[in-house]
Amino acid sequence: MTDITNVPLSRRQLMGALGTTTALTMLPGCVTTTPMGTTASGQALLDEFAWNILEHEPLRATSLGVDTGDRAYLRSRLGDASEAGQQAYADTLRADLARARAFPKDGLDPATRTSFEVVESAYSTAIEGFELPYGDIPVGSWRTAPYPVIQNVGAYIDLPRALDSNHPIRDEADAEAYISRLEEIPDVLNGELERMRSARAMGVIPPDFLLERANDQMERQLADAMAGGSLVESLVRRAAEAGISGDWQARADEIVQNRIAPALEAQLAELRTQAAMAGSAPGMSAQPHGDEWYRWSLKSSTTTDMSAAEIHQLGIETLADIHAQMDPILRSLGYTEGNPGQRMIQLSQDDRFKFAEGDAGRAEIIDFLQERIEWVRGEMPRAFARVVDPEVEVRRIPPNEELGAPTAYGGAPAVDGSRPGTFWINLRDTDLHRTYDLVTLTHHEAIPGHVWQGEYSNQLPLIRTILAFNAFSEGWALYGEQLADELGAYDDNPAWRLGYLQAAAYRAVRLVVDTGLHAQGWARQQAIDYFHTNSGVGVAETTNEIDRYCSWPGQATGYMVGKLEILRQRQRAATAMGSAYDLKDFNLAVVEGGNAPLDVMAGNIDRYIGT
Template identity: 30%
Template sequence: MNRLNHLARIMTLSALLAASGLTITSCSSATVAHGDSSATNANSRFETLYQAEWAWRQNKSTSDENTDDNYASSSLPDVSIAAQQQRLARWQSTLDTLDSIDVSALSEANQVNYAVYRLQIETLIADQQFKTYEKPLLGDTAFWSNLAYQARKTFRHEQDFDNYLAWLQDMPRYFDQQIANMRLGLARQFTLPEISLQGRDASVISVVNAKGKDNLYFQPFTKIPASISSAKHAELKARAQAVIAEYVIPAHQRLLTFLQEQYIPNAQPSIAGYDLPDGKAYYQAQIKKYTTLALTAEEIHQIGLAEVAKIRQRMHDVMKEVSFDGNLQDFLTFLRTDEQFYVDTPQALLDRAAWTAKEFDGVADDWFGHLPRKRFAIIPVPDDIAPFYTAGRGGPGVYLVNTYDLPSRPLYSLPALTLHESAPGHAFQMPLSLENNAIPEFRRQSYISAFGEGWALYSELLGEEMGLYHTPYEIFGMLSYQMWRAARLVVDTGIHAKGWSRQQAQDFMKANTALSVHEITTEVDRYIAWPGQALSYYLGQMAIVEHRAAAEKALGADFDIRHFHDMILQMGSVPLAVLEQRVERFIAEGGPSPYQE
């Protein structure tokens, strides 16, 4: 699909603002001149609005997910029905105020902020209207397993340990509210499909069965700094064991009983998003949420089929290069079964992932002018979630590598996985956003899947140019991962909008990717449980690739790949229409480094 045909389907920045009937324009000097009361008023109103709402949102919504490694929250969020209704009212009021702001009077920077912020608010409203809080678990995460991040933190101050103990004591209230919401979802069959819930109680069981110092929530107390007295050490550890026994384990036991006796046995039997309450509208809202595009399920399905065919041709080219005698299915079987592509120990897999990550460090300066300060650790996926967890996941400070079932973790795919999840993918892009004080906090700390996943998938492609794939098999591993994400466009829409069975989706993945059977099973189950999210990757990458090609053609010898990448990453995380306009500006200005502005 050529750039014009594809981008014709992408929402323009103006379309993001269609609800207000306004058009984005560059501000003239007259518009932004000092003394222009209209511009001053518009900018002031908008900045006051988003700053107040963001502060309120942080206080209300995210104390269960704070990612500051050295900070402890003292409570968990209020997720009660009353609180959900308050959220909806606040965001609807915010949208009403956004409608009343003259966008054309905003500064150029605030026009971009407005487009990003408006999409955030519209998405939040849609989630409340569809009551997604009644289904607080997704493909391989859940509200209870998300809390485990807090247990991995290292606290430095006595007050943080006190806060953490208070946070643990708040678990019963928080779990009871979540269970109440899940009961409402269960009553209207707004749940994960029953097949997606098999084994999902394992992470709850692991907390229930671990007493005292063996419980994962005791971990911060094994790292009490020496600056705290030995007497206080003993006191904190004793309090922790008591709190775990009195609050943490009983909360998890009530959740476990609910899951095993009511929720899992009575969950939604269908795997299709269309079969959920108001399913067609719900799935379309998820498409908009994760892709930021105004595409229908059928349009995405057809894009996926076209891209699968293109990638398949290049796969055949690699087969010829290695002189393989057989068809694609024979080659995939060879890749899945030949011992040369697998390791025998978890540490060996971690070591190979670390090697690729360090190889990138050696060429980073050639491809990026600005690097994040935040480093990342490479750690295995925890045992209790590894059987149904994805192959890897990255973010600020961490690259998780799944070492479960080593015969399903091929080495030829590991370089692509590493580039996606660590650097220059998620563990690179996300810190750059968090460290960028030139954009508002609501952009620094927010994540738009089409942008973030699109960038991470583009990072896999970039690995070939960077010389980080050393064999034709590793190139094929990258192509298999490209195929995996293109196939997602077909499979996700097939499952949720076209009546595909679980087996049909698995068969399509087996026929077109080199993923192991285990990984195909867990991945398809993730798409079943998380409608729309899988669509964001390839559509996001397509946009970045097309924009880069346009910039290279327009700028010619003036094109600098470091400037292009820095420009993309300086944005934080934005809708694809906003990205398109930023690239157009980059071209018009001659392709400068954004850090010289």
């Protein structure tokens, strides 16, 4: 295994850039006394907090597999997407944050103390977001979205996917709950429409290129609904598979075509109204309260107080470090002209690393991903003192969503084991992928990345499985890419190693372009050109990525900021513990500490060092 100090980013980056800008506060060490009842009452309060969140977000209860027993009613609900619903959610968070702060912490065991720290951090940041005059505000989630409906935001995209992949159809009660949720979709869409119009009245208009994509996506979803598509098909197919009799086709068709479709048409009309008013400025600095909104989104996305200028410079320096590692490998393969990103563009044209076109190539990609998952699963005992064994299902992102969707994303299994971890892959065009980039993508999305880490989080109290943080989630997934390297994933294949380094460069570039777009006045094309030239990614994917950063400001910065902090904590632990340090124990301390803000993670590592 590679020595832990041989990391792909310089010591200056690890110990300097983040160490001087995040102002991470170390938490106290382990409490040695735990009076009976104190921890139990704290855990009971944390459970109350969890269920209060799920009352506002019932789909998350379904995703976690906890909408059962006394909470089975949540399976029939979707939540309130209106302005009033948003304010009610914020009021719940304010009340529960006050209760969390008032709860006596003396005597709590370390895990429960950590959970309170996580709650206080997540809630305070979310409340700051709700105090902004517009936008979709994540509560222990990752998507910072100023526009409630755009090409990759909104119920028109989220609900068909969630109902198909997360809502079970095992018996008649499940099917009836699905019907009830269909009946609630028009209210959700109309609640979003209210917020779209309210934002427009404030002068908040998405840029024209995002609205063009959103219009196309909405038209696709509307056509699908009118044709009795995915929302109906999912229920009918799965009810038949489960042997559940009933007139599900007619009932679902009536709701979708007579109630959901008109609500989609109303949203589409609003998008067209906005498109007629839109300009081309891509960044938040062009929007009312945009600078304030972006400062908050960086805080939410990185769980630090780093400024846009600091993140921008960190990206430039980190990219230079990674390019320096790519250069000799590229030269050894005969690629010598241009910067490493430009040479990766040349490498991408090599037929040896391409997949076939069409469905044959899609099948090749799925098989390739599954083979790599099984390889890395077998290596995990070398990297973790306690291993898990999550089931991982590789699935294509639904074709109706592919145009505005990312290249891939992953999610953990359901808490109750009813649904496997999922590796979603965008297969709209097999030319999006190369063998050398899919290897690293597997480690990021599945093992030891999102699915693997999520399996440990699922073993924590319910509130900890709900609250997740972009910098930790994505930072861990990037760290998982490096762990795979240290386990030998790329040892025998220089092109695969280049794919790994290219992925790291990709995340460093994100720091530069996200802050460039939203804080430094970059034009869209300037960001596309910088990304394409320095990452070596094709123009189509680059354009898709830049548009994503315009609709999710700040989110893309969490990846590299989080990875750097995990590496900084790893180096700190190795230095402090000397011969007692073991990589397997460090990795376990991070994942068993759960998904947390970076300062809370640092406190968990304090306790690990002190054991």
